Amino acid sequence: MATSRWTAAPARAASSRRRGLVLERAILDSALEQLSTVGWSGLTMEGVAAGAQTGKAAVYRRWPSKQDLVVDALQTGLPKPEDVPDCGSVREDLLQMCRQMRSAMTSRTGYALMAVIHECDTATAKRFQEVIVAGVIEPSVELIRQVMRRGIERGEVRSAATDEFVCDVIPAMMMYRSKVCASEWPDEEFIRLIDQVVMPMLRP
Numbered sequence: 001m002a003t004s005r006w007t008a009a010p011a012r013a014a015s016s017r018r019r020g021l022v023l024e025r026a027i028l029d030s031a032l033e034q035l036s037t038v039g040w041s042g043l044t045m046e047g048v049a050a051g052a053q054t055g056k057a058a059v060y061r062r063w064p065s066k067q068d069l070v071v072d073a074l075q076t077g078l079p080k081p082e083d084v085p086d087c088g089s090v091r092e093d094l095l096q097m098c099r100q101m102r103s104a105m106t107s108r109t110g111y112a113l114m115a116v117i118h119e120c121d122t123a124t125a126k127r128f129q130e131v132i133v134a135g136v137i138e139p140s141v142e143l144i145r146q147v148m149r150r151g152i153e154r155g156e157v158r159s160a161a162t163d164e165f166v167c168d169v170i171p172a173m174m175m176y177r178s179k180v181c182a183s184e185w186p187d188e189e190f191i192r193l194i195d196q197v198v199m200p201m202l203r204p
Contacts, residue, residue: 027052032073081104086150090151093151097170116128
């Protein structure tokens with residue numbers, strides 16, 4: 001089993017004076033750091049406490065379980081989705097959106113989220129389903145719908161382009177290829193996905 005690099009670091013006595021939101025932020029940051037470096041299996045409450053330079057009791061007072069802590073850490077750490085710039089065409093808009101999604105996936109919180117998705121068993125993963133759907137999937141799909149609506153107005157894509165299955169294709173492919181194929185999504189893969197899969201599906 002992987003061990004956290006934080007577990008060997010003793011909590012500093014001076015840090016115990018921190019209170020409230022400052023301490024909570026430090027604990028949540030430490031949880032994200034552990035998730036992104038040692039994964040779900042390697043994360044421990046003791047390691048999180050050491051990384052936050054506080055005592056284990058301070059962590060357990062706020063989060064009685066590892067799952068509770070990780071849910072809050074992901075909810076507070078997930079980046080807010082950026083609006084997709086209007087590049088003048090659906091193809092270019094989608095490519096830009098894919099690059100933004102890649103940046104989010106390769107951020108510290110993105111790696112933490114992938115650790116949860118990859119390592120948790122089915123029962124544990126259910127705890128995180130709402131976080132993933134509300135924080136990642138729904139915002140991504142809504143951005144795709146915005147791009148499609150602009151394309152419909154310009155006559156570039158068919159009127160049914162905002163269908164939920166159509167809008168699910170890009171996030172589903174990115175998640176599948178990241179998890180199963182270990183793809184890091186270089187730009188050429190985005191181009192192939194948009195040109196060979198998505199755009200033919202959208203033509204009027």
